[in-house]
Amino acid sequence: MQDITDVAKRLVQHNKGKITEVYFVACGGSLVDMYVSDYFIRSESTTITSGWYTANEFVHATPKRLGKNSVVIACSHGGNTPETVEAARIAKAAGAQTVGLTYNDKADLLAVSDYSFLYEWGDETRVHNNPMAIMLELTVGMVNELEGYDHYNTFMEGMKLIDTIVASAEKQVEPRAKAFADAYKDEEMFYVMASGASYGHAYGFSICSLMEMQWLDATAVHTGEFFHGPLEITDENTPFILAMGLGRTRELDERVLKFLKRYAKKIEVVDAKELGLDMIDDSVSEYFNPVLFYSVLSKYRYALSKVHNHDLDVRRYMGKVEY
Structure with a gap:
């Protein structure tokens, strides 16, 4: 899997530090995984707007702001959800940077993603390597790179603790x-x-x-x-x-x-x-x-x-x- 911090830096550096919006695009459970990242931007960023879109709506009602200063993060577990792949294609054609997340290393989504993450899945995998956590860490990293986030180090410490907390909570x-x-x-x-x-x-x-x-x-x-x-x-x-x-x-x-x-x-x-x-x-x-x-x-x-x-x-x- 690509280094999340490195991808966050490269996304910011790509257009000379100019990112004006981040769109989170998926369907069903993958869209659910994106909610916290969208919420983080709306809560913490002073320079970026955020959109949380079910993929087929993004395809049919594409936001006019979409362009070279946009980042579109698309997630599909199998990587072949037609609506999500099409949304990423539209984003890429508009000049946006695209990030794809999937469990499938042969996914169609990868072909329309500038950056990609193959996440872990299953009962024995680490929580901080599931799609929700990856997207959240990437989002926090982008905001930190662009404008600074006062609690960035504290957040990263939380990432180190979350697997232990979850394992204990599951047993409880x-x-x-x-x-x-x-x-x-x-x-x-x-x-x-x-x-x-x-x-x-x-x-x-x-x-x-x-x-x-x-x-x-x-x-x-x-x-x-x-x-x-x-x-x-x-x-x-x-x-x-x-x-x-x-x-x-x-x-x-x-x-x-x-x-x-x-x-x-x-x-x-x-x-x-x-x-x-x-x-x-x-x-x-x-x-x-x-x-x-x-x-x-x-x-x-x-x-x-x-x-x-x-x-x-x-x-x-x-x-x-x-x-």
Whole structure:
């Protein structure tokens, strides 16, 4: 795999330090992995704008700003998702620098990527070498190269710690995940909630883990929006999953939890602080929330697959019919 720090420097140096926008383009779970990087730029950069696009929208409604000062980061697990490959082709034709991430060393995406990362995948791989972490480190590196990031060294220290934190958290939640699956095996609808950098993974757990992999109804609700409509569905029979992160928006999550404890009964809280993410400094810990939540909530979806006798790889339509 290419050196992430080196690629960040080369992206910045390519156009004499002129990057005005970064677009994150993918589909499904790969798009979910990009949310935290988009969030980081929106939160921390004073010179770069950011866009988070599902690939087919990027193809059909290409942003007019796209050009030689743009960086487009495209991710596809198999590397051949037609919409994502086409989005990268359009970006390259417009003069943008393109970065492709995939697990497949023969992927079509590589042919339209100026820089590429072949990431690790599987139960025994290192968390900091998964696509979410690679893109986040690359994004932080670009911002640091362009304008400086006061907490860059602290962030890199967090990258050294995240594998240990995740491994410990996974062991901690395994019995809880099994108990959750046993208790909620007959439920058909889940509301998954989070805020800040974590919201993308609430969305991802809903559409990928529950809808795609378990054929369950689910929706993601931002905890900041909960009191502006969604609270009305709250009752003692409705299941909620709350991914409670560390960082500036934790107060939003705590407000929702306080309400749910009063009016709901079926509440599963996955708390980054309880799971050890506070080992990483407060100045950067919020950006590691989704890295932790992905691995931890994967234990929950696995437990659900066992009680449902529904393998996580079983599909009715995806890759089986024309669409």
